[in-house]
Amino acid sequence: xxxxxxxxxxxxxxxxxxxxxxxxxxxxxxxxxxxxxxxxxxxxxxxxxxxxxxxxxxxxxxxxxxxxxxxxxxxxxxxxxxxxxxxxxxxxxxxxxxxxxxxxxxxxxxxxxxxxxxxxxxxxxxxxxxxxxxxxxxxxxxxxxxxxxxxxxxxxxxxxxxxxxxxxxxxxxxxxxxxxxxxxxxxxxxxxxxxxxxxxxxxxxxxxxxxxxxxxxxxxxxxxxxxxxxxxxxxxxxxxxxxxxxxxxxxxxxxxxxxxxxxxxxxxxxxxxxxxxxxxxxxxxxxxxxxxxxxx
Amino acid sequence: xxxxxxxxxxxxxxxxxxxxxxxxxxxxxxxxxxxxxxxxxxxxxxxxxxxxxxxxxxxxxxxxxxxxxxxxxxxxxxxxxxxxxxxxxxxxxxxxxxxxxxxxxxxxxxxxxxxxxxxxxxxxxxxxxxxxxxxxxxxxxxxxxxxxxxxxxxxxxxxxxxxxxxxxxxxxxxxxxxxxxxxxxxxxxxxxxxxxxxxxxxxxxxxxxxxxxxxxxxxxxxxxxxxxxxxxxxxxxxxxxxxxxxxxxxxxxxxxxxxxxxxxxxxxxxxxxxxxxxxxxxxxxxxxxxxxxxxxxxxxxxxxxxx
Ligand SMILES: [Zn+2]
Numbered sequence: 001x002x003x004x005x006x007x008x009x010x011x012x013x014x015x016x017x018x019x020x021x022x023x024x025x026x027x028x029x030x031x032x033x034x035x036x037x038x039x040x041x042x043x044x045x046x047x048x049x050x051x052x053x054x055x056x057x058x059x060x061x062x063x064x065x066x067x068x069x070x071x072x073x074x075x076x077x078x079x080x081x082x083x084x085x086x087x088x089x090x091x092x093x094x095x096x097x098x099x100x101x102x103x104x105x106x107x108x109x110x111x112x113x114x115x116x117x118x119x120x121x122x123x124x125x126x127x128x129x130x131x132x133x134x135x136x137x138x139x140x141x142x143x144x145x146x147x148x149x150x151x152x153x154x155x156x157x158x159x160x161x162x163x164x165x166x167x168x169x170x171x172x173x174x175x176x177x178x179x180x181x182x183x184x185x186x187x188x189x190x191x192x193x194x195x196x197x198x199x200x201x202x203x204x205x206x207x208x209x210x211x212x213x214x215x216x217x218x219x220x221x222x223x224x225x226x227x228x229x230x231x232x233x234x235x236x237x238x239x240x241x242x243x244x245x246x247x248x249x250x251x252x253x254x255x256x257x258x259x260x261x262x263x264x265x266x267x268x269x270x271x272x273x274x275x276x277x278x279x280x281x282x283x284x285x286x287x288x289x290x291x292x293x294x295x296x
Numbered sequence: 297x298x299x300x301x302x303x304x305x306x307x308x309x310x311x312x313x314x315x316x317x318x319x320x321x322x323x324x325x326x327x328x329x330x331x332x333x334x335x336x337x338x339x340x341x342x343x344x345x346x347x348x349x350x351x352x353x354x355x356x357x358x359x360x361x362x363x364x365x366x367x368x369x370x371x372x373x374x375x376x377x378x379x380x381x382x383x384x385x386x387x388x389x390x391x392x393x394x395x396x397x398x399x400x401x402x403x404x405x406x407x408x409x410x411x412x413x414x415x416x417x418x419x420x421x422x423x424x425x426x427x428x429x430x431x432x433x434x435x436x437x438x439x440x441x442x443x444x445x446x447x448x449x450x451x452x453x454x455x456x457x458x459x460x461x462x463x464x465x466x467x468x469x470x471x472x473x474x475x476x477x478x479x480x481x482x483x484x485x486x487x488x489x490x491x492x493x494x495x496x497x498x499x500x501x502x503x504x505x506x507x508x509x510x511x512x513x514x515x516x517x518x519x520x521x522x523x524x525x526x527x528x529x530x531x532x533x534x535x536x537x538x539x540x541x542x543x544x545x546x547x548x549x550x551x552x553x554x555x556x557x558x559x560x561x562x563x564x565x566x567x568x569x570x571x572x573x574x575x576x577x578x579x580x581x582x583x584x585x586x587x588x589x590x591x592x593x594x595x596x597x598x599x600x601x602x603x
Contacts, residue, residue: 113510115530115538120548123558124529125509129483133515136484137491153467153479153510153529160480174467174476174507179534184388184469198472199384208383210473264484265445267477268438273407274377 008192010201011177013169014148015111017074019222020229022049022064022107025147028226029233030055030062030105036096038089042122045086047078047114048158050093055105056237061097063090063158064107067148081114081154084127090158091131097140103240104142106158111176113154128157135160136260139253141243143236145215146170146202162260163239164210166202167232168217172210173200210267212239328352344565353522353565355502357404358411358428361461365569366415366424373413375446380408380439386470393470396432404430409464410440412447414456418573420580423451425460427508433465436507440468441478444512448485452492455583457576461499462513463525466506479511486512495579497572500527500550500559518575519559520568521550527559 013019026033030053038044049066052059067073067080074080082090097104113124135142135158144161150172166172173180177195182188199205202214215235221228247256325334330352340347344364345354356364362371379397386393401407409431414423425447427434436444444460451458467475486496498516500509502525510529513519521527528548536543546552553559563571 113529115535117535117539117541117543117547120528120530120535121556123514123556125506126514126558128510128529129479129512129514132480132483132511133487136480136487152476153507156476156479157510160484172473172476174469174472180388180469184391186389190389194388197384197386197388198469200472205473208474210477261484261488264477264480267474267481268442269381269383269471269474270378270439270442271381272375272377273379 003192005192005196007171007195007198007201008177010169011149011171011191011195013220013222014171016220016222017067017069019148019220020225021067021069021080022109022147023066024225025107025145025229025232026051026053026062026064028229029236030060033062036093039085039092041085041088043085045078045082045089046076047080047082047110048086048089050089052096052102055103055240056233058103059100060103060105061093062105062107063093064147065110065155065158067109078114080110080149081112082110082157083114083116083119084122084124087113087124087127087131087157091127091134094131094134094138098138101140103140103244104138104161105236105240106142106144106161108144108146108150108155108159108172109148110151110154111149112151113157128153131157132160136264137257139257141240141247141256143239143243145232145236146172146211147221147232151176160260160264162243162256162263163212165213165215165232165235165239166205166211167215167221167228168202169220170202171195171200172202172205173198208267329354346565351523351564353502353524355429355463357430358406358426361426361501362411362415362424364565365461365572366417367419370416371413371424372415373411374450375412375443376407378408378439378443378446380437380471382470383438383474384470384472386472388470396470400431404428406431408439408443409434409436409468410443412443414450414454417459417569417576420573420576421456422572422576423447423454423456423458425458425462427462427464429463432468432470434463434508435465435468435475436478436482436511437468437471437475438478441475441481444478444482445485448482448489451494452488455492455494457494457579457583458486458489458496459499459572460496460512460516461501462508463501463504464506464508464513465503466508475507479507482512483515486515490517493582495575495582497575499563499568499572501525503527505529505531514558517579518561520561520563520571521553521559522568523550523562523564525550527553 033053035051050063065080068077142161144159146166177191181190181194205211328347331350406428496516500521504527
């Protein structure tokens with residue numbers, strides 16, 4: 001159970017330390033970027049960066065998970081895993097963008113939300129949930145880009161945007177392959193198999209209609225940082241332009257919110273077997289089950 | 297305390313004994329999972345499956361929960377036919393998800409991990425969503441998310457307050473990013489509920505983790521937890537493994553959450569219908585207009601017929 005799989009190789013690429021991270025994108029794409037700090041509640045989380053600047057001539061607010069490019073930086077940045085203060089900083093920036101009518105650009109790159117004692121005490125689940133709620137009805141256009149690792153609710157908390165893009169070698173899943181392997185294979189060495197089963201590549205998610213566009217990496221981002229960032233900027237501009245055009249019409253923001261609702265409302269794969277089920281199922285038969293199949 | 301004498305749970309004793317570990321063969325006694333004392337099973341039932349000796353709140357199935365909380369015979373189920381279509385054709389180590397759903401459906405007596413519909417609590421109409429933990433740990437996948445979005449949308453259409461009662465291990469891994477996106481979908485639905493000034497009351501029961509707490513369950517207008525319920529984002533084992541710290545006593549219990557300001561109150565199981573109906577009375581002012589005598593009366597629904 002240790003042989004690699006194509007999806008697992010993607011995971012390795014997505015995690016490469018010398019891949020460009022959120023601040024690289026922000027500094028290259030956003031003119032006069034001013035970083036803003038702190039959640040105004042408890043602390044400033046270095047795993048989440050935020051700020052204001054000009055993107056192709058218009059003021060925007062930008063938010064991103066921030067990983068380090070070496071071990072020392074990663075220790076400072078908690079490997080890009082925000083605590084509740086990071087998510088509340090993001091929430092403050094969402095509201096700030098809304099107040100001034102600035103579009104929002106989000107860079108997603110985290111293995112997961114921080115699973116620590118302090119995070120639990122300060123309400124990690126609540127912080128993420130409140131961001132999902134805020135983004136669902138945020139009255140400004142928003143674009144998200146998964147630039148590396150999109151891991152679970154910790155990634156989702158800044159990615160419920162009007163348009164969601166993904167770099168060719170980025171991954172996005174409900175849990176890390178390691179966590180999935182530990183739970184469903186009972187063996188964390190089965191991560192390559194779990195990565196394959198989770199269908200976490202940009203190609204899979206485009207096929208499922210979960211993301212809107214794949215930003216190609218003719219050369220992997222860690223070998224072609226500038227070109228990748230530039231290509232990403234062009235894709236953001238194209239999508240932002242489209243949704244701004246909707247938002248600028250009379251009552252356009254309401255239309256945009258409707259479209260956003262439909263986008264997320266429509267994701268899911270289910271069938272209605274009403275007829276077949278009626279009468280067939282025993283009701284209230286006791287049994288046992290274990291929470292083996294779950295994660296955040 | 298007089299609350300629990302008012303209604304008599306009607307499910308049979310097999311329901312009680314099968315789930316609660318070692319039982320004396322004649323089924324007269326159940327062993328409490330917490331204090332390990334033997335409890336006369338009729339007492340256990342009468343106390344809503346709460347140990348009369350140590351107050352341990354045993355887990356309930358969705359149908360037991362509905363039986364306890366809603367007025368007898370008032371529940372009308374919606375969307376029972378919505379089931380997963382296994383978008384990833386997922387299997388892990390030879391364990392095929394599609395097959396697992398079939399066997400789980402038989403075991404749990406429910407076709408999905410969420411049961412939705414409308415009913416009355418002491419005469420007050422509400423839309424309700426209740427999780428079924430025996431169905432893959434009440435994990436949230438596509439069908440769960442779809443049923444949740446529908447019950448909330450119908451609450452808006454029918455002008456009903458919304459009550460969710462949850463325990464869950466989190467998002468369902470077998471549907472990967474589809475499951476993750478249900479977190480966005482369920483909260484988006486709730487944002488519409490809020491725009492219509494309809495309240496969401498969330499009841500957290502043991503255990504509630506991951507994608508469910510990090511989405512709809514923690515953004516309610518009022519959050520209630522059962523005593524001793526374990527509630528958090530990451531599971532205690534994961535936290536211990538990653539931080540190599542020993543977790544303090546009482547970590548992630550309902551009492552811990554109350555102390556840290558994450559929930560509004562803890563309600564004992566016997567008091568839950570009373571608490572919920574009192575809240576529904578207060579919030580009715582917001583969505584029915586002031587002073588609506590008769591709203592509290594059973595069968596006097598102003599909300600029209602169910603769709
Ligand atoms: Zn006991």
